[in-house]
Structures are given as C-alpha cells and as structure tokens.
Amino acid sequence: xxxxxxxxxxxxxxxxxxxxxxxxxxxxxxxxxxxxxxxxxxxxxxxxxxxxxxxxxxxxxxxxxxxxxxxxxxxxxxxxxxxxxxxxxxxxxxxxxxxxxxxxxxxxxxxxxxxxxxxxxxxxxxxxxxxxxxxxxxxxxxxxxxxxxxxxxxxxxxxxxxxxxxxxxxxxxxxxxxxxxxxxxxxxxxxxxxxxxxxxxxxxxxxxxxxxxxxxxxxxxxxxxxxxxxxxxxxxxxxx
Amino acid sequence: xxxxxxxxxxxxxxxxxxxxxxxxxxxxxxxxxxxxxxxxxxxxxxxxxxxxxxxxxxxxxxxxxxxxxxxxxxxxxxxxxxxxxxxxxxxxxxxxxxxxxx
Numbered sequence: 001x002x003x004x005x006x007x008x009x010x011x012x013x014x015x016x017x018x019x020x021x022x023x024x025x026x027x028x029x030x031x032x033x034x035x036x037x038x039x040x041x042x043x044x045x046x047x048x049x050x051x052x053x054x055x056x057x058x059x060x061x062x063x064x065x066x067x068x069x070x071x072x073x074x075x076x077x078x079x080x081x082x083x084x085x086x087x088x089x090x091x092x093x094x095x096x097x098x099x100x101x102x103x104x105x106x107x108x109x110x111x112x113x114x115x116x117x118x119x120x121x122x123x124x125x126x127x128x129x130x131x132x133x134x135x136x137x138x139x140x141x142x143x144x145x146x147x148x149x150x151x152x153x154x155x156x157x158x159x160x161x162x163x164x165x166x167x168x169x170x171x172x173x174x175x176x177x178x179x180x181x182x183x184x185x186x187x188x189x190x191x192x193x194x195x196x197x198x199x200x201x202x203x204x205x206x207x208x209x210x211x212x213x214x215x216x217x218x219x220x221x222x223x224x225x226x227x228x229x230x231x232x233x234x235x236x237x238x239x240x
Numbered sequence: 241x242x243x244x245x246x247x248x249x250x251x252x253x254x255x256x257x258x259x260x261x262x263x264x265x266x267x268x269x270x271x272x273x274x275x276x277x278x279x280x281x282x283x284x285x286x287x288x289x290x291x292x293x294x295x296x297x298x299x300x301x302x303x304x305x306x307x308x309x310x311x312x313x314x315x316x317x318x319x320x321x322x323x324x325x326x327x328x329x330x331x332x333x334x335x336x337x338x339x340x341x342x
Contacts, residue, residue: 028276030292031283071324077317081310085263089270090278124309125296126276184279188287199282207275210263214256221249222321228245229328 026117026135027180029128036187040133044110047141051110058104062236065104068226072100073112075222079215080116088207094215095176098169099222101144102151103237113140138179147172151239161240165223170216177208 032040059066079096086092100109117135121127127135147168154164181200189196226234234240263270283290300306 026276028280028292029296030294031280033290034293067324067327071321074317074320074324078314078321079317081314081317083274083310084260085270085272087263087266088275089263089267089272090275091272092275122297124306125299128294128296130294184283188283188290191286196286199286200279203275203278203282210259214259217252217256217259221252222325224245224249225325225329 026120026127026139027131027183029121029125029130031128032131032134032183032187034130036183037130037133040131040137040183042133044114044133044136044141047107047110048114048136051107051114054105054107055111058108065233065237068103068230068233068237069100069108071222072103072109073116075099075219076112076116079218080120084211084214086207086210088202090203090207092177092204092207092211094211094218095139095143095173096215096219097139097143097176098147098165098172098215099219101147101172102165102168102219102223103226103234103239106141106144106148109144110136110140113144116140134180134183138176138183142179143172143176146175161227162220162223166216166220168216169219170212173212173215174205174208177204177212180204 055069058069076096076099079094081093083091083093095113097109097113100112114132114136117127117132117139121129121132121135150171151164151168154167155161159167178201181197181204184200184204185193185197227240231240263272280292300309
C-alpha cells in the first residue's frame with residue numbers, strides 16, 4: 001500500500017514535469033550572447049551534479065521523504081503556472097522553489113529546478129536552451145540557497161518557524177529575479193552597467209516584489225499544515 | 241488547534257488574492273504583459289544591434305493552447321499537492337501519515 005502511494009506520487013510528479021511551462025521571468029531563447037551562455041552553464045554544472053548526489057542521499061536515508069519531495073516539486077509547478085499582475089503593470093510568476101529548499105536543502109532544488117526549466121524551454125518556448133544555464137543559476141541555485149540560508153539563520157536566532165519560512169521564500173523569490181537582472185546587465189550594458197542594471201531591476205525585481213510576498217504567504221500555508229501533521233518528518237529533516 | 245490552522249491559512253490565501261487584485265486598480269491602463277517581453281524590448285533599446293541568435297524549438301500554436309498547457313500544469317501540480325496533504329492530514333493507517341496528531 002505504502003509503495004503504491006509512493007509510486008502514484010512519483011508518477012504524478014513526473015506528469016507534472018511534462019507539462020511544466022512557462023514564465024514571465026526566464027531569459028528568453030537567444031537573448032544572451034554565446035559566451036555568457038557557456039559561462040552560466042559552467043557555473044551550474046557542479047551544483048547540479050552535487051544535487052543528484054544530495055537527492056540520492058536523502059532518499060536512501062529515508063525513502064518515506066519521497067512523497068514530500070514530490071509535493072515540493074508539485075508546489076513549484078503550481079506556483080510557476082500562476083502569472084499574477086503586479087504593480088508595474090506587467091505580469092510575472094512566483095518560483096515555488098523556496099519550500100523544497102527549506103525542507104530538503106538547496107542542492108536538491110538545483111536538480112528539480114533544472115528539470116522544470118528544461119521542460120519549459122523545450123515545450124512551452126519559455127526561457128530557452130541557450131539561456132538555460134543563466135536561468136538555472138538564478139532560479140534553481142541562487143533562489144534556493146538564499147531561502148535555505150535565511151531559514152537556517154532564522155532558526156538559529158529563535159525566530160518562529162512560520163516567520164522564518166515567510167522570509168526565506170520571500171527573499172529567495174526576490175533574489176532570483178535580482179539575479180536575472182544582473183545576468184541581463186552583465187551581457188547587455190552598452191549604455192553603462194549601472195544604468196542597464198537599473199533598467200533590468202525595474203523590470204524584474206520591482207515587478208516581483210508583491211509576487212514574492214505572495215509566494216512567502218503561500219509557502220507558509222503549506223508549511224503550517226506540514227508543521228502540524230508531519231512533525232516527525234520535519235524533525236527528521238531537521239527543519240524543526 | 242486544528243481549526244486555528246485552517247483559519248490562519250484561509251486568511252493568508254485571502255491576503256494573496258488581495259495582493260493580486262490591487263495592481264488591477266493601481267494601474268488601470270497597463271497591459272499586464274509578461275516581464276520577459278519587457279526585458280526583450282529593453283535589450284533592443286540598450287543594445288540596438290543585438291540580434292537574438294536562437295529560436296525556441298517548439299512554440300504553442302496559439303494563446304488557447306498555451307493557456308491549456310498552463311491550466312494543465314496548475315491542475316496537475318495542485319492535484320499532487322492536495323493528494324499528499326490529504327494523506328498527511330487524514331492518516332488512514334499509513335505510518336508516515338499521522339506522526340503526532342493531537
């Protein structure tokens with residue numbers, strides 16, 4: 001029975017990956033010069049490789065956590081499907097990677113984020129294969145590391161778990177987009193780096209502010225339930 | 241105790257909805273296009289000579305098909321999240337399902 005449930009959740013998670021798509025945040029196909037594309041790929045490879053090991057280690061240490069892992073992946077799918085209007089008059093969407101990073105650590109999300117971005121790029125023409133490295137770096141590496149770091153810091157200083165989760169998801173989401181703005185400004189700055197960075201921060205980071213708050217709140221919603229009903233798992237994962 | 245968690249969560253979700261609705265009133269004339277599209281426009285201003293050098297492999301044939309894929313994505317994701325949360329909160333004899341229900 002237990003096995004059946006595990007199978008069902010893995011299958012469902014994989015199905016989710018297949019239609020994963022789209023977003024208003026990723027750098028579009030062909031919009032970074034070749035040199036930068038290669039550079040960002042190179043930066044990401046060690047994280048992704050380490051991420052595969054991290055998942056393997058997590059699952060072999062406690063196979064029961066697979067269900068939670070599947071849910072973290074699914075949470076990211078839902079959130080990245082939600083294109084929400086923002087105060088700048090344009091739309092963007094949350095990333096949803098904060099929850100997984102808090103529960104399983106940032107390296108695990110490097111792999112999940114990569115899979116998500118890969119399918120988006122291939123099936124839905126969002127993001128791109130050439131810009132995959134840069135997008136993985138912002139969404140699947142910087143975001144999760146920020147979320148994880150903030151949550152750990154909050155825990156260390158005795159901040160209530162729900163507040164820590166909110167701050168972690170909020171800042172992880174926001175800094176993902178700040179990173180995207182930097183990546184764009186590094187590559188396109190003939191008007192001057194600072195000016196270009198300001199432009200891209202205005203487009204990505206300001207738009208993202210209310211959405212990052214929304215992501216923080218939604219992550220707390222799920223966390224509240226886990227904290228109450230999955231206390232043992234969270235303790236095993238050293239989240240609580 | 242159980243009730244308070246659901247109350248809290250409903251409140252949080254209402255807050256999210258308010259956050260999403262406010263911009264519609266704040267920027268009445270805005271188009272609410274994607275931020276990635278705006279970034280492409282910004283590049284053509286900053287770097288007019290820059291040409292995109294790659295094209296997406298596949299593109300959804302129309303806005304309708306794209307929204308179908310979006311809806312599917314959200315539905316499947318929400319299904320999995322709901323399924324797992326349902327197991328966790330309902331228990332039902334699974335050893336993992338109800339660790340410390342009080």
